[in-house]
Amino acid sequence: MAENRDPYEVLGVSKDASAAEIKKAYRKLSKKYHPDLNKEPGAEQKFKEVNEAYEILSDPQKKAQYDQYGSTGGQQGFGGGAGGFGGFNDFGGAGGFEDIFSSFFGGGSSSRSRNAPRQGRDLQYEMTLTFEEAVFGKKTSIEYTRNAVCKTCGGSGAKKGTSVDTCSKCNGTGVIQVARQTPLGRVMTQQECDVCHGKGKIIKEKCATCDGEGITREKHQVEVSIPAGVEDGNQMRLQGQGEAGENGGPYGDLYIVFNVKPSKIFERKGSEIYFDLPITFVQATLGDEVKVKTVHGDVEMKIPAGTQTETTFRLRGKGAPKLRSDGNGDQHVTVKVQTPKNLNLKQKEALKAFAEASGEHVTGEESFFEKLKKRKKR
Numbered sequence: 001m002a003e004n005r006d007p008y009e010v011l012g013v014s015k016d017a018s019a020a021e022i023k024k025a026y027r028k029l030s031k032k033y034h035p036d037l038n039k040e041p042g043a044e045q046k047f048k049e050v051n052e053a054y055e056i057l058s059d060p061q062k063k064a065q066y067d068q069y070g071s072t073g074g075q076q077g078f079g080g081g082a083g084g085f086g087g088f089n090d091f092g093g094a095g096g097f098e099d100i101f102s103s104f105f106g107g108g109s110s111s112r113s114r115n116a117p118r119q120g121r122d123l124q125y126e127m128t129l130t131f132e133e134a135v136f137g138k139k140t141s142i143e144y145t146r147n148a149v150c151k152t153c154g155g156s157g158a159k160k161g162t163s164v165d166t167c168s169k170c171n172g173t174g175v176i177q178v179a180r181q182t183p184l185g186r187v188m189t190q191q192e193c194d195v196c197h198g199k200g201k202i203i204k205e206k207c208a209t210c211d212g213e214g215i216t217r218e219k220h221q222v223e224v225s226i227p228a229g230v231e232d233g234n235q236m237r238l239q240g241q242g243e244a245g246e247n248g249g250p251y252g253d254l255y256i257v258f259n260v261k262p263s264k265i266f267e268r269k270g271s272e273i274y275f276d277l278p279i280t281f282v283q284a285t286l287g288d289e290v291k292v293k294t295v296h297g298d299v300e301m302k303i304p305a306g307t308q309t310e311t312t313f314r315l316r317g318k319g320a321p322k323l324r325s326d327g328n329g330d331q332h333v334t335v336k337v338q339t340p341k342n343l344n345l346k347q348k349e350a351l352k353a354f355a356e357a358s359g360e361h362v363t364g365e366e367s368f369f370e371k372l373k374k375r376k377k378r
């Protein structure tokens with residue numbers, strides 16, 4: 001790359017050359033050194049330099065920066081000495097920067113932004129869902145009260161058929177300059193226009209529906225389609241369903257916040273569902289085929305012989321739908337082997353026989369009465 005070659009020199013133009021002259025010189029030289037047309041050694045290098053020079057001089061910002069600092073920040077990076085960040089302020093004069101700013105902020109001055117269109121407030125709506133509604137989604141309709149553009153006058157605040165005039169005192173800005181006498185002398189300050197009360201407009205005959213405000217409170221109904229797989233605390237944004245904007249600005253948004261009720265039998269994390277399955281120690285020992293509840297209905301599940309308590313089995317695709325992709329999560333079934341309680345005599349004998357067959361000697365717990373009998377005998 002050509003190190004810091006003067007772009008004016010490269011294009012052969014003077015420092016005060018017009019944009020048209022720069023363009024003309026560039027066309028001539030780029031044609032002269034174009035690698036397809038010029039096979040001389042060094043032509044390609046020249047062609048590159050010409051393009052780099054034109055890139056700077058055809059761009060008002062880069063040109064201004066080069067004129068000021070002798071380099072451009074864009075080519076040297078932000079650390080590149082005087083050509084870096086510090087140059088920014090100077091672009092205002094070159095025409096680029098400040099113009100962009102004023103189009104964003106309506107002139108930037110407080111007197112104009114006061115009556116600039118402003119987006120309405122966002123609203124929040126809390127919606128309670130059952131566990132199943134959150135898993136499978138739901139179509140519903142909600143109703144709430146919000147500030148809306150008056151339907152009678154369309155937001156102008158004027159009675160039908162009458163006009164709205166720009167306030168002549170403040171020229172529609174809503175503010176006026178007032179001279180104030182202070183110990184330090186006369187000081188000019190801005191204050192709200194006393195004729196239009198800061199609105200910048202004069203409504204001769206007010207709309208009766210909104211009393212000239214242009215905005216009314218209305219009951220608003222929205223159809224809401226809740227996607228399958230939402231979770232507690234998730235938010236859903238409905239654009240433009242908030243409150244009406246000011247000065248013709250757009251509506252705010254509505255945020256629906258979901259409050260999901262827990263399930264008595266399932267636990268859920270994202271698209272994964274967790275479920276505890278109590279089984280008897282006989283089922284765990286001998287194995288069995290059982291029915292397991294899932295949000296999609298009962299599912300047959302095999303318990304292998306010799307299953308230990310707390311073993312988890314996975315039922316693929318039986319979890320909740322994935323919120324931002326296809327398919328379902330899984331259901332995780334954790335078996336809880338139940339130790340039998342309050343056995344009758346027959347059951348106790350069967351177990352003792354089982355222990356004996358296993359070569360195990362189990363005394364068993366003596367009941368309160370059995371202990372009492374033993375003590376009396378002594």
Ligand SMILES: [Zn+2]
Pocket residue numbers: 167168169170171172173174175193194195196197198199200201
């Ligand atoms: Zn006014």
Ligand SMILES: [Zn+2]
Pocket residue numbers: 150151152153154155156157158207208209210211212213214215
């Ligand atoms: Zn109205």
